[in-house]
Amino acid sequence: MSRTSIPLGGVRSGRFVALDKRPVNLDGFVDEAPDLGFVAMHSPHDPPAGLHLENGRVVELDSRERDEFDLIDLFIADQAIDIAVATEAMAISSLDFARWMVDPAVPATELRRLAAGLTPARAVEILNHLNVVELMMAAQKLRARRTPSNQAHVTNAKDEPALIAADAASATLAGFREVETTVAVARDAPANAVALLIGSQSVVGGAISQCAVEERTELLLGLRGLTSYAETVSNYGTEAVFLDGDDTPWSKAFLASAYTSRGLKLRFTSGSGVEVLMANAEGRSMLYLEARCLAMTRGSGVQGVQNGGIDGVAITGSVPGGARELMAENVLAMLWGLEVASGNDAMFSESETRRVARTMPQLLAGTDFICSGYGSIPRYDNMFGPSNWNADDLDDWLVLQRDFEVDGGLSPFAEDDVLAGRYRAARAVQDVFAELGLPPIADDSVHAAVVAHGSYDTPARAPEMGRAADAILERGITGIDVVTALAKRGYAEIADRVLRMLKQRLSGDYLQTAAILDPDFHVLSAVNDANDYAGPGTGYRLCGARRDQIVAIRQAVDPHQAPVVPLRWPRIGFSLVELGPASLGTDRGEVVIGLGPAFGRGLDRTLAGIDHGQVLWQILAGLEEQGAPVRLVRIWQTSDVAFIALAAAKLSGSGIGVGIQSKGTTVIHHRSLPPLSNLELFSVAPLMTPEHYRSIGRNAAKYARNEHPEPVLVDHLGEAIEPRYHTKAAALHLIETKAVTSERAAELSVSFDGSAADDA
Amino acid sequence: MPEAPPPFDPRQDYPVSERRPDLVTTPAGIPLAAVTLEAVIAGEIGANDLRVTPEALERQAQISIAHGRPALATNFRRAVELTRVPDERLLEIYDALRPRRSTPEQLEEIAQEFEETYAAPLNAALVREAAVAYLRRGLLPNGN
Numbered sequence: 001m002s003r004t005s006i007p008l009g010g011v012r013s014g015r016f017v018a019l020d021k022r023p024v025n026l027d028g029f030v031d032e033a034p035d036l037g038f039v040a041m042h043s044p045h046d047p048p049a050g051l052h053l054e055n056g057r058v059v060e061l062d063s064r065e066r067d068e069f070d071l072i073d074l075f076i077a078d079q080a081i082d083i084a085v086a087t088e089a090m091a092i093s094s095l096d097f098a099r100w101m102v103d104p105a106v107p108a109t110e111l112r113r114l115a116a117g118l119t120p121a122r123a124v125e126i127l128n129h130l131n132v133v134e135l136m137m138a139a140q141k142l143r144a145r146r147t148p149s150n151q152a153h154v155t156n157a158k159d160e161p162a163l164i165a166a167d168a169a170s171a172t173l174a175g176f177r178e179v180e181t182t183v184a185v186a187r188d189a190p191a192n193a194v195a196l197l198i199g200s201q202s203v204v205g206g207a208i209s210q211c212a213v214e215e216r217t218e219l220l221l222g223l224r225g226l227t228s229y230a231e232t233v234s235n236y237g238t239e240a241v242f243l244d245g246d247d248t249p250w251s252k253a254f255l256a257s258a259y260t261s262r263g264l265k266l267r268f269t270s271g272s273g274v275e276v277l278m279a280n281a282e283g284r285s286m287l288y289l290e291a292r293c294l295a296m297t298r299g300s301g302v303q304g305v306q307n308g309g310i311d312g313v314a315i316t317g318s319v320p321g322g323a324r325e326l327m328a329e330n331v332l333a334m335l336w337g338l339e340v341a342s343g344n345d346a347m348f349s350e351s352e353t354r355r356v357a358r359t360m361p362q363l364l365a366g367t368d369f370i371c372s373g374y375g376s377i378p379r380y381d382n383m384f385g386p387s388n389w390n391a392d393d394l395d396d397w398l399v400l401q402r403d404f405e406v407d408g409g410l411s412p413f414a415e416d417d418v419l420a421g422r423y424r425a426a427r428a429v430q431d432v433f434a435e436l437g438l439p440p441i442a443d444d445s446v447h448a449a450v451v452a453h454g455s456y457d458t459p460a461r462a463p464e465m466g467r468a469a470d471a472i473l474e475r476g477i478t479g480i481d482v483v484t485a486l487a488k489r490g491y492a493e494i495a496d497r498v499l500r501m502l503k504q505r506l507s508g509d510y511l512q513t514a515a516i517l518d519p520d521f522h523v524l525s526a527v528n529d530a531n532d533y534a535g536p537g538t539g540y541r542l543c544g545a546r547r548d549q550i551v552a553i554r555q556a557v558d559p560h561q562a563p564v565v566p567l568r569w570p571r572i573g574f575s576l577v578e579l580g581p582a583s584l585g586t587d588r589g590e591v592v593i594g595l596g597p598a599f600g601r602g603l604d605r606t607l608a609g610i611d612h613g614q615v616l617w618q619i620l621a622g623l624e625e626q627g628a629p630v631r632l633v634r635i636w637q638t639s640d641v642a643f644i645a646l647a648a649a650k651l652s653g654s655g656i657g658v659g660i661q662s663k664g665t666t667v668i669h670h671r672s673l674p675p676l677s678n679l680e681l682f683s684v685a686p687l688m689t690p691e692h693y694r695s696i697g698r699n700a701a702k703y704a705r706n707e708h709p710e711p712v713l714v715d716h717l718g719e720a721i722e723p724r725y726h727t728k729a730a731a732l733h734l735i736e737t738k739a740v741t742s743e744r745a746a747e748l749s750v751s752f753d754g755s756a757a758d759d760a
Numbered sequence: 761m762p763e764a765p766p767p768f769d770p771r772q773d774y775p776v777s778e779r780r781p782d783l784v785t786t787p788a789g790i791p792l793a794a795v796t797l798e799a800v801i802a803g804e805i806g807a808n809d810l811r812v813t814p815e816a817l818e819r820q821a822q823i824s825i826a827h828g829r830p831a832l833a834t835n836f837r838r839a840v841e842l843t844r845v846p847d848e849r850l851l852e853i854y855d856a857l858r859p860r861r862s863t864p865e866q867l868e869e870i871a872q873e874f875e876e877t878y879a880a881p882l883n884a885a886l887v888r889e890a891a892v893a894y895l896r897r898g899l900l901p902n903g904n
Binding site for chain 1: 775806827859886
């Protein structure tokens with residue numbers, strides 16, 4: 001038998017067996033295959049960058065002559081490239097340009113001016129010079145609006161209007177400034193739009209609402225005043241895929257102008273990976289194809305884009321550098337002057353780690369909308385498919401904002417406010433449906449919507465509800481009809497907000513780049529809230545009232561107060577009486593127990609939720625079982641468990657002492673040992689049980705008889721003890737340390753109340 | 761005699777609804793301040809009143825130029841022209857511009873309609889450009 005090969009047949013590593021089960025290994029990963037477009041930032045088939053002008057016209061674009069232009073090249077050449085700056089811009093080396101993007105001293109306005117003359121391939125070249133940290137630096141400077149914001153999905157599997165309205169109210173309470181719905185069933189679109197409109201204005205005003213459906217229907221809903229913006233106006237990076245989407249760059253540009261002509265805000269949607277999914281990437285890199293989309297968006301005169309890998313994000317994530325590419329495409333959109341709703345929409349991965357990591361660049365740098373669709377509902381209710389972030393992740397999001405002191409657009413919200421808001425929204429939509437003579441929404445649906453986690457908790461869909469949507473469409477119900485209905489039913493405040501939303505169409509102020517409305521319907525956009533980042537000390541900083549709001553998560557406690565620790569075992573009432581200064585013991589078999597200054601005085605339980613009386617009872621019981629004499633002393637001069645135990649040991653006739661802190665940390669010590677050594681140390685107080693303390697008593701007795709007992713073992717299964725308990729430990733230790741005095745150790749007598757607890 | 765209102769200044773007058781609300785009206789000329797909940801309940805304001813005017817869009821075009829985003833002006837100015845086109849016709853023209861819906865002749869007719877019926881030269885130009893592109897790329901209705 002060889003000593004260099006494993007002497008067991010066909011074994012598997014236990015580590016690999018465990019790894020194979022991890023969620024990250026459910027994701028799909030592929031080797032780079034540029035011929036198929038499976039490559040993130042650079043393909044050998046990406047055309048060399050170039051631009052040739054003749055008589056003010058583009059005759060060659062990125063190594064392609066005009067007579068070989070496809071639809072996309074034609075549109076970019078004739079609509080997107082700013083001829084006035086093109087020669088100047090293309091003369092700059094890509095490395096210089098990349099450096100300027102990161103350099104805080106180079107103004108964003110200058111970069112945008114020059115970028116207007118860049119071709120897609122040159123833009124890709126520039127971005128390839130930037131690693132992910134540099135991309136974040138560039139984003140911090142280049143994003144359009146100074147104040148970051150966030151968008152929520154609000155949908156459910158039953159297209160239940162009361163639930164949509166309630167969820168819209170919740171979303172606005174959490175701070176989202178855009179809400180997006182879609183449909184479980186296509187026919188329901190108008191009803192969903194109405195429910196979203198009402199719910200989104202029920203508690204907090206100003207969040208703008210969209211209903212993402214087929215292009216023509218979506219435009220119609222906007223024309224009727226049932227929605228306030230559109231987002232899923234998509235373009236694609238190759239001609240074949242664009243045509244498969246039943247549009248051309250010109251039809252999309254026209255559609256954009258149609259929306260604008262009615263005073264409706266819109267953005268285009270692109271995002272990498274889609275061309276690969278549709279089997280027509282022409283061998284180009286994902287970034288290059290996205291650059292073509294963004295150039296078309298610019299050329300259409302559209303103010304913004306949803307990108308960062310939207311429906312194709314899992315394709316982007318399958319290749320090396322995918323997450324870097326997602327940030328790069330956001331940054332390119334910013335460089336080209338566009339508002340960016342930066343992905344974090346479709347779920348990136350089965351792995352919690354990976355899906356959070358994917359979001360960090362946008363969250364930390366700040367974008368116009370960190371998520372172009374945070375799933376504010378449960379995953380199963382998200383009719384777009386589960387989002388990268390979902391309802392149950394909201395506390396994590398709020399904590400991350402607080403951890404890094406960044407503004408991710410959201411704010412802590414209180415349960416009572418959510419319940420009240422959801423009720424108001426659900427009632428309002430119920431009353432509007434009644435006022436408009438639509439199929440009624442049942443009281444059961446309203447009540448269920450208020451407390452529901454999701455649609456699993458609501459009644460079955462009423463069969464006549466589908467007719468509500470039809471009626472809204474056929475009768476030509478408009479936003480003004482909704483306003484009137486709300487007013488007639490006594491919801492003047494909500495009616496006024498919906499009207500103020502409709503009035504946005506009159507001024508057109510919210511059509512500017514990166515516009516949101518604050519709760520008072522004051523517009524914030526790249527015009528009047530321009531990002532002025534120019535290095536440390538400038539730009540948007542989380543401070544003042546906004547910082548106060550973000551850091552005030554409901555879980556934070558005052559560390560001055562004793563922490564809340566629920567009692568997990570029965571109390572044993574006891575009282576301690578000081579008898580006088582403690583003296584050096586002479587009994588060679590005795591054990592001295594030293595109690596910390598706050599034990600049983602003000603503090604009454606350990607971190608494990610064991611009452612101090614129970615702790616004392618158990619240790620004394622263990623010592624008594626072993627027949628060891630025991631003295632109890634109060635150590636006043638230190639709160640440190642090692643020094644408490646050592647002080648007790650030095651008073652002990654056997655040299656054995658047990659030190660107990662109020663929080664439960666315990667040491668068995670010997671007088672001859674260095675202070676920070678010990679015989680046994682119980683440092684993970686939260687994991688201890690009353691039985692452990694009894695065993696400590698037994699072992700202390702045995703040490704006093706010079707025996708070598710088996711150490712008491714406290715099982716630790718790898719729980720996150722520190723994050724869970726350290727703040728409580730610190731608060732308890734602060735209280736105990738405050739109780740320290742210069743008094744000498746005092747002898748104590750203890751008496752336990754009534755009939756003491758039975759043995760466990 | 762009351763002073764004439766100051767001229768609109770795209771560099772300073774944004775948000776227009778806050779800085780120059782006097783300039784903002786419905787298509788019928790109702791001032792912004794008169795578009796109230798009371799007026800809606802009284803039936804004085806209908807859905808057709810809540811549409812943007814070409815003047816408002818032109819102001820936003822100038823604002824976008826004044827504030828470093830001139831690319832938006834193209835879209836704003838096409839939109840100015842399209843305010844004159846009824847909803848239904850707008851949707852029809854959008855459909856006509858989608859792939860393989862229209863012959864070059866049909867697109868030319870739309871371009872002329874933009875010019876002659878709607879005084880919309882920018883949109884006419886867009887449609888003509890599309891027609892040239894579609895012809896070059898063979899995007900004709902199936903069967904042609």
